[in-house]
Amino acid sequence: MKPFLREKVPVNFEDVPDTTSFEAGYLVTKNAGWRNVRPVIDTAKCVGCLNCYLYCPDGVIFKKDGKVAIDYDFCKGCGICKKICKVQAIELEAEK
Amino acid sequence: MAKQFLSGDEAFAYGIRLARPHVISAYPITPQTIVVEKLSEFVEDGSLKSEFIHVESEHSALSCAIGASSVGARAFTATSSQGLLYMAECLPYAAGGRFPIVMMNANRSTALPWNIYGDQRDSLSQLDSGWIQAYAENAQEALDLALLGYYIAENKAVSTPFMANLDGFVLTHTYEVVDVPSQEQADEFLPLFETENKMSLEKPKNLAFSAGPDTNSIFKYKEHIGILNAKSVIAEAEGKFEAIFGRKYTGLTENYQTEDADYILITLGSISGLVREIVDKLRKNGEKVGLLKIRYMRPFPNEEIAQAVKNAKAVAVLEKDISFGNEGAVYTNVNSALQKAEINIPSSNYIGGLGGKNISPQEIEDIFAEIKSGISDIKFLGIGGV
Numbered sequence: 001m002k003p004f005l006r007e008k009v010p011v012n013f014e015d016v017p018d019t020t021s022f023e024a025g026y027l028v029t030k031n032a033g034w035r036n037v038r039p040v041i042d043t044a045k046c047v048g049c050l051n052c053y054l055y056c057p058d059g060v061i062f063k064k065d066g067k068v069a070i071d072y073d074f075c076k077g078c079g080i081c082k083k084i085c086k087v088q089a090i091e092l093e094a095e096k
Numbered sequence: 097m098a099k100q101f102l103s104g105d106e107a108f109a110y111g112i113r114l115a116r117p118h119v120i121s122a123y124p125i126t127p128q129t130i131v132v133e134k135l136s137e138f139v140e141d142g143s144l145k146s147e148f149i150h151v152e153s154e155h156s157a158l159s160c161a162i163g164a165s166s167v168g169a170r171a172f173t174a175t176s177s178q179g180l181l182y183m184a185e186c187l188p189y190a191a192g193g194r195f196p197i198v199m200m201n202a203n204r205s206t207a208l209p210w211n212i213y214g215d216q217r218d219s220l221s222q223l224d225s226g227w228i229q230a231y232a233e234n235a236q237e238a239l240d241l242a243l244l245g246y247y248i249a250e251n252k253a254v255s256t257p258f259m260a261n262l263d264g265f266v267l268t269h270t271y272e273v274v275d276v277p278s279q280e281q282a283d284e285f286l287p288l289f290e291t292e293n294k295m296s297l298e299k300p301k302n303l304a305f306s307a308g309p310d311t312n313s314i315f316k317y318k319e320h321i322g323i324l325n326a327k328s329v330i331a332e333a334e335g336k337f338e339a340i341f342g343r344k345y346t347g348l349t350e351n352y353q354t355e356d357a358d359y360i361l362i363t364l365g366s367i368s369g370l371v372r373e374i375v376d377k378l379r380k381n382g383e384k385v386g387l388l389k390i391r392y393m394r395p396f397p398n399e400e401i402a403q404a405v406k407n408a409k410a411v412a413v414l415e416k417d418i419s420f421g422n423e424g425a426v427y428t429n430v431n432s433a434l435q436k437a438e439i440n441i442p443s444s445n446y447i448g449g450l451g452g453k454n455i456s457p458q459e460i461e462d463i464f465a466e467i468k469s470g471i472s473d474i475k476f477l478g479i480g481g482v
Contacts, residue, residue: 003302018194018318020305021304022302024301026302028305
């Protein structure tokens with residue numbers, strides 16, 4: 001389950017936790033700003049083997065409604081998923 | 097309460113048994129080994145119900161303790177010298193995570209040359225790691241620090257790990273009569289560990305997360321405030337301790353004959369006992385000398401030191417440490433306390449006891465004689481074939 005993401009990370013003294021054990025996702029926000037290319041899955045070609053899930057260094061591959069999907073809030077666009085895909089179901093598209 | 101004949105290491109192990117940690121993870125190293133052996137015996141004979149984890153290194157020992165503490169367990173570990181340095185990576189993890197672990201460190205020299213005997217260079221090199229640092233003078237204080245340590249560390253406003261230091265061999269391996277409190281008394285003093293850090297499926301948490309430049313300073317500042325909060329909690333803990341056990345401790349420092357003293361020797365750990373005897377001897381000769389024993393290096397007793405020495409003509413710091421290329425770390429800290437309080441008196445540094453070298457009564461008398469000269473100096477003891 002993906003934690004709730006705030007638009008901005010709390011930076012006020014009172015809002016920052018006292019310890020480093022706290023509600024998951026509290027100090028996390030979208031982190032994909034430097035992505036130049038985005039992987040796009042052709043769900044018609046995808047056979048759901050989840051090889052991309054095993055190799056993704058950022059852990060952003062997940063399943064949505066039974067189909068493989070990508071969490072673009074954290075995907076850095078490295079392209080490993082495209083390389084590892086055995087059925088060429090993933091293409092990289094330039095970010096605009 | 098029962099009197100027993102115990103070494104410093106054994107006394108500490110008895111103190112830990114009274115504190116009833118859920119998890120003990122430790123790796124043996126001279127001169128700390130007896131603590132680990134004793135605690136494993138307690139677990140074996142059923143007198144201590146703890147999970148005793150045999151780890152493969154000191155790095156793992158503290159990592160285990162951090163893991164246990166992060167989900168709500170009271171955790172203990174112990175180490176010494178190279179072992180402390182090996183776990184050094186984990187020290188700020190424990191402090192930054194605000195995990196109230198208690199650790200006993202047997203003060204021992206660091207290599208090279210290889211040496212298993214006592215000095216304080218191991219723990220003093222870790223002053224900046226974010227841990228509370230206490231220094232015991234005798235085996236009784238060692239046992240008591242095991243209980244006080246958890247009380248102080250686990251206070252919510254403090255939430256800081258606690259390192260109790262015992263001079264290697266001089267304290268860890270010498271025997272004395274120690275009052276061992278009853279379990280009922282210990283339970284009355286030390287409440288159960290209550291923490292919000294619990295493994296919970298209802299309220300899952302992100303443990304030991306990262307914090308970028310935007311919030312990192314706030315975390316570090318809160319960590320700093322936490323260890324400063326220990327000052328008042330130490331006083332509170334010692335008050336409750338005295339009420340239950342009848343033994344009195346004096347906070348971050350202990351003053352002996354400092355009130356009207358012209359010359360004050362500042363030191364820490366077991367050597368304080370010898371200095372006290374020399375103070376008595378010189379006092380009989382009419383010399384106005386005193387001892388200031390530092391009990392806690394972190395939080396550092398800036399105000400207490402300034403208050404104790406403000407009317408003195410000169411002070412000296414005797415320590416078993418050298419920060420190579422500068423001076424002893426305790427001396428640096430003491431001078432900072434004096435400067436902040438605008439106390440401008442001669443202040444000398446005596447570096448002794450390195451690698452277990454004995455500090456003789458005569459050397460302490462000589463220090464008192466020398467600081468009367470009014471000259472500030474940094475001197476090594478034990479290099480002239482004493």
